[in-house]
Amino acid sequence: MVQFVHPATEDITLNGVLAALADPVRMKIFMSLMAQEGCMSCTEAAPDTGIAKSTLSHHFRILREAGLIRTLKRGVENRNVPRADDIDARFPGLLRALLPLAAHEYRRAG
Amino acid sequence: MVQFVHPATEDITLNGVLAALADPVRMKIFMSLMAQEGCMSCTEAAPDTGIAKSTLSHHFRILREAGLIRTLKRGVENRNVPRADDIDARFPGLLRALLPLAAHEYRRAG
DNA sequence: TCTATAGTTCAATATTACAGAACAATTGAA
DNA sequence: TTCAATTGTTCTGTAATATTGAACTATAGA
Numbered sequence: 001m002v003q004f005v006h007p008a009t010e011d012i013t014l015n016g017v018l019a020a021l022a023d024p025v026r027m028k029i030f031m032s033l034m035a036q037e038g039c040m041s042c043t044e045a046a047p048d049t050g051i052a053k054s055t056l057s058h059h060f061r062i063l064r065e066a067g068l069i070r071t072l073k074r075g076v077e078n079r080n081v082p083r084a085d086d087i088d089a090r091f092p093g094l095l096r097a098l099l100p101l102a103a104h105e106y107r108r109a110g
Numbered sequence: 111m112v113q114f115v116h117p118a119t120e121d122i123t124l125n126g127v128l129a130a131l132a133d134p135v136r137m138k139i140f141m142s143l144m145a146q147e148g149c150m151s152c153t154e155a156a157p158d159t160g161i162a163k164s165t166l167s168h169h170f171r172i173l174r175e176a177g178l179i180r181t182l183k184r185g186v187e188n189r190n191v192p193r194a195d196d197i198d199a200r201f202p203g204l205l206r207a208l209l210p211l212a213a214h215e216y217r218r219a220g
Numbered sequence: 221t222c223t224a225t226a227g228t229t230c231a232a233t234a235t236t237a238c239a240g241a242a243c244a245a246t247t248g249a250a
Numbered sequence: 251t252t253c254a255a256t257t258g259t260t261c262t263g264t265a266a267t268a269t270t271g272a273a274c275t276a277t278a279g280a
Contacts, residue, residue, distance in 0.1 A: 002244085002259065002260095014211055015133070018132035019133075021128055021132075022128035022129035022131075041257080042257075053239095053259090054241090054259080054260080055239065056258090057260085058237075058238075058259095060258090073245090075246060076245070076255095076256060076257050077246090093207045093211075097203045097204055097206070097208070101201050105124040105125075112227085112229095151226075151227095152227070153226070161269090162269070163227070163228090164229080164230095164269075167228055167229085183227095185226090185277060185278070186224095186226050186278060187225080187226050187277090188226075188227070
């Protein structure tokens with residue numbers, strides 16, 4: 001049984017968050033999770049990309065260890081939930097500023 | 111004579127800006143430039159770090175090509191100016207959200 | 221012209237990202 | 251129970267990027 005590493009809220013760093021989101025693939029995954037109520041599996045959150053699943057697994061790990069998402073084993077798949085409250089507590093206003101800009105940036109040709 | 115590459119305002123990407131600032135060294139350089147009225151040389155903007163000057167040159171290039179700073183040859187040194195207006199035009203509210211958080215994050219033990 | 225200064229570029233090494241293959245864990249059906 | 255299908259991780263090799271010292275360019279000033 002795989003056990004995932006999740007940083008405590010106070011251990012989330014701005015550097016880690018920016019580095020995690022400074023990648024179009026990971027930004028789009030996080031945007032999908034934020035747009036969705038509840039949680040999504042990895043394949044739901046990153047559909048139709050030509051990216052190898054080992055690479056996607058790597059991207060989810062980066063998001064997880066940056067504190068942006070929480071991953072839970074649920075049966076055969078992983079359920080991913082954005083840690084929006086934790087990020088807001090640590091960096092107030094960051095997501096509110098960033099997500100609309102990202103949504104606009106990746107609206108088309110994403 | 112070295113000629114620097116500066117993207118047009120409309121060619122600045124969110125991905126490039128985030129990637130450039132997702133590095134403590136570059137974030138601190140940019141913060142110094144924003145805090146300063148006018149412009150600063152490379153050595154002024156990145157003082158007292160144990161970082162090789164070739165590495166610093168690389169960091170300034172990343173900031174420049176991301177559209178965050180403008181670099182002008184002025185005599186023997188380079189004058190660097192933050193492109194705050196261009197970033198604000200391209201990504202409204204981004205710097206206003208990000209810089210205070212970065213200032214708090216890197217206040218001490220930076 | 222000579223030296224010092226500021227920064228870039230080059231070449232080598234070190235770290236990180238990506239993808240294919242093998243693996244582990246769960247589900248559902250026979 | 252056993253087998254196949256599904257979901258995702260880990261391992262290993264390769265590709266890309268970061269970092270550094272050394273050499274180089276350009277300017278300023280004595």
